[in-house]
Amino acid sequence: MSLPSAFDPGVTAVLSALDLKAVKHVFFVACGGSLSIMHPAKFLFDQHASLPSDVYNAAEFVARAPRSLDRNSLVVLCSMTGTTRETTAAAEFSRSKGAMTIGLTMEPASPLARAVDHVVGFEAPYTTGVAIDARNSNYSRIYQIVMGLVSLTGGEDLTESLIESLFALQPAIDGAQAAFAPMFEDYAPRLAKKDVIYTVASGANYGAAYSFAICVLMEMQWINSQAIHANEFFHGPFEVVDKDRAFILMKGLDSTRPLEERADEFLHRFGSAENILVLDAEKLDLSGIDPRFRGNVVPLIFFDTLWRFAYKIADLRQHEMLEARRYMKKIAY
Structure with a gap:
């Protein structure tokens, strides 16, 4: 089964390279703002996947050292700049246990990018000040990873619907800005x-x-x-x-x-x-x-x-x- 052509090429390349038949457990790991996207990612995964998953703060992930972390695990990590030390350490720890790792970051040459098996890039306006289309955000990328995993591991294939929805997201955001503006002023x-x-x-x-x-x-x-x-x-x-x-x-x-x-x-x-x-x-x-x-x-x-x-x-x-x-x-x- 292939992913839609409109999927981010980085996501498609990563999921194609993974041995998804071996995946028995998925971990979502990050800190701060990057950790916040892991909660809805797990929510989406729980709704559509039969595989178990967990969300961890990166430092606690290493300190807790889940016994279920092994070569049949997939660890998805995120750091906007890729310089979050705890997240990089979590990636290194995961690989030491034989787990497969995906790192989401804006910086392809960052420490996190070097510490993981596969890198998926994204864009963010919050620290750069440069406007983006929401379909290129970290939310969009991780949702594509999640629903791609669901589809490629035998679950319902909703990838076409997902990517169409993500392409409609920016107009929805623009409309929400206008709808909420009077309330925000108040x-x-x-x-x-x-x-x-x-x-x-x-x-x-x-x-x-x-x-x-x-x-x-x-x-x-x-x-x-x-x-x-x-x-x-x-x-x-x-x-x-x-x-x-x-x-x-x-x-x-x-x-x-x-x-x-x-x-x-x-x-x-x-x-x-x-x-x-x-x-x-x-x-x-x-x-x-x-x-x-x-x-x-x-x-x-x-x-x-x-x-x-x-x-x-x-x-x-x-x-x-x-x-x-x-x-x-x-x-x-």
Whole structure:
């Protein structure tokens, strides 16, 4: 079985080179923002594949040393610059156990690229400032890897539908930017004054909530935050809800939407609507995106739109998003 011609050539080359009949377990491994894409990747894999999979922080992956990691394992790693030491170490550790490795990175000559068996490139606007088509993003590449694996290991072949959906993703993002713009203008002045902003989501959206909390609000804005799973919200975190507390809630289209809806109802019951920013995927135009993949592509739409919202907050706070960082990539740690 072959993959669609529209698939990224790098993904096609890598999957063609692997001994997929030998794969018995898939590990998704990374740190920080790159780790955030592993959560929806596993969600998609769980929905369509019969193989077991796990998501790990790269350093813990090495420290924990799963006994199931062996020559029948496939380890998918990601680092935007390819210089994340923990992820490179995880790749080396995986290969020492005989596992097959794929590294996603923007830099083909990076340490991660040298440490893995196969490299898949992608583009990202967040640190370069250069606009891209979302079909070339890390989300797109890892989804192609996931559904390619499903198809080539005997599962349902949805690769044509996936790639058609990914080609329709950028127009959906552009439309979402316009749809959410008035809401962002309304909420930015209030949330810019907050010292704490929580993010809430579940399922495929959880990675986007996690990344926005730790990489944008905390790293780039110095705003205290925590990504709260929409159901874990009811097992402790909901006790902080009051009329002043700020939340960003993502309501997606995957099978876990009822969990997010329950959190939404509680937040508006005991919190204040003016401090609860809700991104609802049901309000978006997702024309051209297969309904079977809408739940999985929505997180990228949410994250891309929230990135612009973050810059609005930064301007109001007179805070530079990347340049103001005190420690990240500036000192040894």
